[in-house]
Amino acid sequence: MATEIYAVQMTPPQSTARRNSSGLGRDIEIIELLGSDEAVAEGGLGVMRIAQLTGRDKAVISRTMSTLADAELVVRDETTMNYRLGSRLFAIAARTTEASLVSRARPHLRNIAQSTRETTHLCVLRGGNVLTVLSELSPHEFRTTGWEGVTTAAWRTPSGRVLISDWDRASLTRWYHEHGRDQPLVGPLNPSMAAAGFAVLETPPENKAIVRDLDSLLVELQRIRERGYATLDEELELGVVGASAPITDFTGHIVAAINVSAPKSRIGGQLDRLGAYVAQAARELSSSLGAPTAMA
Structure with missing residues (x-):
């Protein structure tokens, strides 16, 4: 049985505090979004949607997602091009x-x-x-x-x-x-x-x-x-x-x-x-x- 990553309700951030936080904080924000109700229902989120929800530039989000995918923290669906939580994240949670x-x-x-x-x-x-x-x-x-x-x-x-x-x-x-x-x-x-x-x-x-x-x-x-x-x-x-x-x-x-x-x-x-x-x-x-x- 796979370890569950719990969903969070997702709304676009209203302040710039999180948006201007450290690189790790911004990556955590994206991981939280990929565990949200919307992401689960849609089979992941695309770069455009993540950029919209975080208020960050699409090109920056694209580079960030590639880095997270290389670390197997997220995975990209080759058909929908949406990103989902990756196997390494679940393995860490399981441990x-x-x-x-x-x-x-x-x-x-x-x-x-x-x-x-x-x-x-x-x-x-x-x-x-x-x-x-x-x-x-x-x-x-x-x-x-x-x-x-x-x-x-x-x-x-x-x-x-x-x-x-x-x-x-x-x-x-x-x-x-x-x-x-x-x-x-x-x-x-x-x-x-x-x-x-x-x-x-x-x-x-x-x-x-x-x-x-x-x-x-x-x-x-x-x-x-x-x-x-x-x-x-x-x-x-x-x-x-x-x-x-x-x-x-x-x-x-x-x-x-x-x-x-x-x-x-x-x-x-x-x-x-x-x-x-x-x-x-x-x-x-x-x-x-x-x-x-x-x-x-």
Whole structure:
């Protein structure tokens, strides 16, 4: 889900204070205009309209827009010639959101790890797969590994399946065709995991595989929506089980997932009980992010 840049009501400036401000201030003014209701409705704004709204010379605006486009802060539609907010701006916004999320989630993850006495992770979707941005380790000497900074295939993990569980079918179909056969480790291991010789199963055991094709993925996602959590039983690592649940923000959309992983020898037949606990913990964190009551 793309991070939203909020719209502002747009009227031509009435004073020259902003118009005669620094170059950075003038660039920010243009970026704000491209996030306005009018720009969103029209699919962007052209040089003439931006010049009109800012009260600045068309040639100056044209040069400014070229500079912003080179920095990927704005992008130009080759058909309409209108400018829209660019991918780099959204990427910066997404990183800011993630930093805030990690800060909010840290005490929650610490409480979950202390309550379950198992390793707990905060995961987000990045490039169609799962990035672990925070881990709290189990106090047990025998425990699962912290995954901070590691990217894994979403189709192989409960966190990944949770993170896409609120998508529509068309989006899921596109995603599956692109990522439904990604390798279990999409990015490199962190140094501590690599030094320990850590490895995952290249393919899930036949009797443990949850996702075999698009249809089985859709069935599993419906199950996640009904239960409020997803589970894993030695699908990625031998002897390791886990449960994940979605975190929603004030828009009601899933922005992250909590995952608790543990040796199967300690969890035994209580995996669904763990899943229900993680789902409740995720609802509490979602509430702190302003999620609607029905979602939290």
